[in-house]
Each structure stands twice: as structure tokens, then as C-alpha cells.
Amino acid sequence: MRSTAHEHAAAAGWDVAKPPSPSRTPGVRIAGFRNRSAGPVEGPLFPHPAVTLVVAFGEGSLAVADAGGRHQGGSFVAGLVTGAARMRGEKVRCLEVRLSPVVTRAVLGACPSELAGVVVALDDVWGRDAARIQEQLGDAASWQDRFALAEASLARRAETGPSVDPEVAWAWDRITVSHGRVRVDELAAEVGWSRKRLWSRFGSQIGLPPKRAARLVRFDHAVHRLAAGEGPARVAAEGGYVDQSHLHRDVVAFTGVTPTTAAGGSGLAVDDLAWAKHGVSETD
The missing domain is CATH 1.10.10.60 (Homeodomain-like)
Known part of the structure; x- marks a missing residue:
């Protein structure tokens, strides 16, 4: 299955970077993505049991349309059950964080119920901190440095934010x-x-x-x-x-x-490659 996932990821034009070990913050998972294809790439974003935080950085473009047809450009947050959302991008570099709904309110400062079924701009949730983390990720020299930056930011939020029952x-x-x-x-x-x-x-x-x-x-x-x-x-x-x-x-x-x-699509294979297990990042 691993070789198939690699083949599908390559065919789809995606390089995937993974941290060498799981996040130290329970309920948080992180992966990095770079689109290396010559032209734009488009594909579905299937629902999964996590709130998704995508931080885009660099000079590429990224846009997502939720199941209701509402479009959002740049970094975004997708709540649980977004339906048949679709993503389109070109020269994309982004960090994706999957949050258990148990820690979502602490990390994002918004209740999962407020995000259910919708896609919203990251700066609508994080304010000025969104632009700050995007700039830091773009300036970082490697994926490992980006993972460390994200880990530190997410850990601070998780420690100080409200918990669920x-x-x-x-x-x-x-x-x-x-x-x-x-x-x-x-x-x-x-x-x-x-x-x-x-x-x-x-x-x-x-x-x-x-x-x-x-x-x-x-x-x-x-x-x-x-x-x-x-x-x-x-x-x-x-x-x-x-x-x-x-x-x-x-x-x-x-x-x-x-x-x-x-x-049969490439989306689930790339998904499996990014989240099935941790390992050395594949590209800087």
C-alpha cells in the first residue's frame, strides 16, 4: 500500500513531508505538502474526523470551495463534514494540521460547532497571528524547521485554551x-x-x-x-x-x-501517505 500511495502522490504532482515523530500535543497531527506540477492542480477534499487547518505560504495560490459552493482563497480552516469540497492550487506549499475536535476550541479559539460544515479563512479565526505564522513558515529553511515552528505555536494555544468535558x-x-x-x-x-x-x-x-x-x-x-x-x-x-x-x-x-x-483517485492515496505514519520528510 505504501508503494501505491507514493506512486499516486507522484502522479498527482505532490511531494509530502512528515515530521520524524508524532506531535507532542495530543490530538494534533501535522504534514507538509508541495505541489511540483507545471500547471494548476485540482482535486476533492473528502471529509474526515478532524478539523483541518491549512496554512499556505510562498508565492503559490490556493483556493477551496466547500459543498455549498462558497469559495475561500489562501489559508483556511475546514470544519467537520465539509461534504464534497474541492481544492485548486498552483505551486502550492502549505502546512496542514489535523485537529481532533476535542482540542479544536483550545487551538483555534473557536468551537467546532461554529465551524461544522463550513470552510473559513484562517485570519477570520486567528486574526493577525495567521499572517505572522505564514511569514514564519515561508522564511523557514526546511520542513523540519516549519514543523518545529508549528509545534511550538500549537502547543502554546493548546495549553492555555479551554478544554472539553x-x-x-x-x-x-x-x-x-x-x-x-x-x-x-x-x-x-x-x-x-x-x-x-x-x-x-x-x-x-x-x-x-x-x-x-x-x-x-x-x-x-x-x-x-x-x-x-x-x-x-x-x-x-x-x-x-x-x-x-x-x-x-x-x-x-x-x-x-x-x-x-x-x-481510485489520488486524493486518498496522498492522504494515506501523509497521515498513515511518521518518517523523515521527503523534500525541503
């Missing part, structure tokens, strides 16, 4: 660890809350109700298994779907394309 964090962890196959109706009893209280707190602090969150996590796990070459019947049976048609409908609902199209 421990019960909400626990429920989110149960959903993600189970790949979305947890019985969400039992979560409230497990944390000792009423169903109404958990649903209200979870929705406001995570950005989605528990059932919708479980569906997103389940989809993300399933679509990456499809991209790795596993058959849809097996993925559906082992992934908590009623049948293969159920899987098909879910993938179309989240991506706007069929499972075959989603699995």
Missing part, C-alpha cells in the same frame, strides 16, 4: 477507537449522564451529534480500506454497514462520487 472527550475516544461501530445510545449510560445532556454537550463541544460523528468515523475508516484495495463486500460486512448498498450510499453522501471513484 472529560465525559465528552471519553465519548469521542470511544467512537474513534471503535471506528464508529460503538452503540451511541449506550454512551450516556457509560459516562453516567442523561442522553439529553450528553447529546447537548457533545454536539456543542465536538460539532456533531454522537450518531453523526460515529457515521463520519465509520465512513473514513471504510473509504481508506477501499482505497487500500479491499473489496466493498468485505469492507461493508466488517465496517458496521447493513450491506454493500448501505456502504455505497454512505460514500456517495459524504463524497458525491461512487466508492469506486473515491477509492
Whole structure:
């Protein structure tokens, strides 16, 4: 699978840089991207169970259109479940941060519920700090220096920002660890809350109700298994779907394309290369 991901990334014109070790801030993952193709590149941004922060730097151009057709140029933040968003860029260099919704409010200063389903400009969230970090990343000599800058900035924010309720964090962890196959109706009893209280707190602090969150996590796990070459019947049976048609409908609902199209594109392969594991960065 790794060689396939490398081949797809190369075909799509992307170089991917990864930190040598996981982030020291729980719930934070970082990768770097450089588009080396001669002309513009365009592709889908599939939903995943994280809030996405993209910091573009250098002289290239970057724009994203969310599922509602709203366009945003430059650095941006995409909330949970952006639908079939699309990205277009030319000579792009950017740092991408994936934030667990558990730490999103602390790092961004905005509740995930305020970002759910939308794409907004980074400076609308971070103000002047957005331009400052973009300049610092552009001036850095290497990807490792950029990762260090980002780590320091994100760690400071995470340490001083507000935290979610421990019960909400626990429920989110149960959903993600189970790949979305947890019985969400039992979560409230497990944390000792009423169903109404958990649903209200979870929705406001995570950005989605528990059932919708479980569906997103389940989809993300399933679509990456499809991209790795596993058959849809097996993925559906082992992934908590009623049948293969159920899987098909879910993938179309989240991506706007069929499972075959989603699995065969370069986007998921590049995604897998960037986030599957850490290693030495591949390009400066």
C-alpha cells in the first residue's frame, strides 16, 4: 500500500513531508505538502474526523470551495463534514494540521460547532497571528524547521485554551477507537449522564451529534480500506454497514462520487501517505 500511495502522490504532482515523530500535543497531527506540477492542480477534499487547518505560504495560490459552493482563497480552516469540497492550487506549499475536535476550541479559539460544515479563512479565526505564522513558515529553511515552528505555536494555544468535558472527550475516544461501530445510545449510560445532556454537550463541544460523528468515523475508516484495495463486500460486512448498498450510499453522501471513484483517485492515496505514519520528510 505504501508503494501505491507514493506512486499516486507522484502522479498527482505532490511531494509530502512528515515530521520524524508524532506531535507532542495530543490530538494534533501535522504534514507538509508541495505541489511540483507545471500547471494548476485540482482535486476533492473528502471529509474526515478532524478539523483541518491549512496554512499556505510562498508565492503559490490556493483556493477551496466547500459543498455549498462558497469559495475561500489562501489559508483556511475546514470544519467537520465539509461534504464534497474541492481544492485548486498552483505551486502550492502549505502546512496542514489535523485537529481532533476535542482540542479544536483550545487551538483555534473557536468551537467546532461554529465551524461544522463550513470552510473559513484562517485570519477570520486567528486574526493577525495567521499572517505572522505564514511569514514564519515561508522564511523557514526546511520542513523540519516549519514543523518545529508549528509545534511550538500549537502547543502554546493548546495549553492555555479551554478544554472539553472529560465525559465528552471519553465519548469521542470511544467512537474513534471503535471506528464508529460503538452503540451511541449506550454512551450516556457509560459516562453516567442523561442522553439529553450528553447529546447537548457533545454536539456543542465536538460539532456533531454522537450518531453523526460515529457515521463520519465509520465512513473514513471504510473509504481508506477501499482505497487500500479491499473489496466493498468485505469492507461493508466488517465496517458496521447493513450491506454493500448501505456502504455505497454512505460514500456517495459524504463524497458525491461512487466508492469506486473515491477509492481510485489520488486524493486518498496522498492522504494515506501523509497521515498513515511518521518518517523523515521527503523534500525541503
